[in-house]
Amino acid sequence: MNILHFAWLLGRPAKTRLAPQVLTVSAYALVSAVMLIVLGGAYSFTRFEAEAQGTYLPLAGFAVVLLIVPLMVLGSAAARLSARANDRALSSLRLLGATGSQIRSVAIIQASVTALVGALAGVVLYLACAPLASLISFQGSPIGTAIYLPAWVLAAAVFAVVALSAISAAVGLRKLMITPLAVATRRSVPVPSWIRAAITVGSILVLSLLFTNLSQVAQSIAMVLIVILGGFGLGMLILNLVGPYLVSKVAQSKLKKAQTPQQLLAARMILENPAESWRQVSGVAMASFVAVIGGSGAAMMNATSAQEATNTWYDYLPADILTGVLLTLAITFICVAASSAITQSASTLDSAELYSGLHRLGMDWGTMNAARVKSLMVPALAASIAFAIASTLLVLPLAGMAIIFSPLTVLTVIAAVVLGLVLVRISITVAEPARLLASRE
């Protein structure tokens, strides 16, 4: 029996695997459709005059690059969910003598096929949503039919989604141990706190220097963009270094105050692996980071352009940047919601036996679900607020008080944080233990 046959036997649609399979395919479809719409939007910029293209295309490229990270996270989560859904079968195969690399191949093939089905569904979804997306206006007129990408781009995008999912599946599977007896998550050794502290302090110093001397550092729009992109990258690095520490501190405080079973359980679930908790909510923190930078950028453009109309493409730039920021935020949220749904489902399946057992012992599903929801929403809320404040402080020397606290920036940030949290909360209902485990039994 070859690997493809194994993959088919374990991956073919079955009632017991239906919930995770539908979830994974839907997540890929959603992300593929969103990516195609963004590419369509970016592609439409090629009809602008050359000077405008010089500004619009790098910004669109930035938005596309932003999408790759959530897509990788999603691919990795999908591979782990797929392995979890088949954990007993994969373990049995190991017991029968299949090697670790054979099992990994089976899991990667399954993830790739799931991604392919999802990406193809995503193309259909993109074509269905394109008429709506074509109404979005840039340079004063709707995108129109320019949203429709050539067939070769669609094919390339499908290939890219499948390739990325296969790569991230391989990476994600390195964190799973598939033994003849069980599938378990491998713990990674945390980076020592002094290294985190050194990198964080260093990054903040570099960023402050960069932003306070921006006019000397960057003479052209392209240079400003490069500096801001670099700053954004460093900001992301700081987020990921400080995030787990912040999450564990919040959870420790919650643990001390916990009075109900769900509060106690939620705090302990976060403390069990703060890095994993952080990873699950880092998208929400990233969204508030993007909201502050993007919102203040848009407000800044708005303020400068209000004074001088040039009757050129430049007049549309502030409004278009705001549209771009809002679209980037919306896309980030969709990816975060899909990732949350999928990682929470994997986590519920991970603890399937424990949840079922605790229910037998008399713990109701509601208590278990409340603990699970709290274990995600507490860090999500903390991350959103903390990083909205942190990025405000970071952007302050760059944008100034008036811009940072302008209604446009403040509204963008508040809307981003609230919407992000609501979306995450809604998305994780798919992973309710009672619902997800019922389909498994």
Place this chain on the structure above:
Amino acid sequence: MLENSFGHPPVLHAQNLYRSFGATTALNGVSLEISLGESLAIMGPSGSGKSTLLHALAGIELPDAGSLALNLPGQPPVNVQELSDKARTKLRRGSFGFVFQSGLLIPELTAEENVAMALMINGVPRAAAIAQADQALIALGLAGMEQRRMGQLSGGQMQRVAIARAQVTGAMVVFADEPTGALDSATGAEVLDTLLDCTVGQGKSLVMVTHDPSVAAQCDRVVKLHDGQLISDSRRGTSVSGGDVR
């Protein structure tokens, strides 16, 4: 309710329990009474319906037909099969204790928190629950291990934590499914002694599924199942066989 030969009124009275899964009949007209302070072992080959009977007696699963009456001291009688899923969940956490082979302890929690959780879901404040949990753990020889996580305890210690959790709520009936099945014989014997001390030793009932005749031999009574039917019911020194025993 009439007192049975054990000298106590039955706390559980199952009559004509039937349960099937597709074409397989797991319980086929099982009737059984369990008395207060009695230890009962359920034995039988794999697939004979032992765990299904335990789940039915504990209100985890409802039988397709038959009735189950619960008659706890100082509480009004309850017909378990008439309760909703939510009410049965509440009944299990308030009136029953459980010790399963896998322990079903929450890995994220410490030993004391695992035990305290049973009290907290019954509404006991955290500080009081932790204090009671610590007492229960100390009584079972786990002093100094209250703050340990499950990965830091041996199999026998984990089962003691599970026993502490089963008894800390004051449950009058404890259900155990192969509680020593994953332990070596010496540790298994110690855990069984602890379990008996904490249940029948304190006037509570113990209903235990086991494959092990030496474990069953320590119980007051042993019932045997075959193909979903109760084929024998013996007490220490006596034996009754037949379909509808009792």
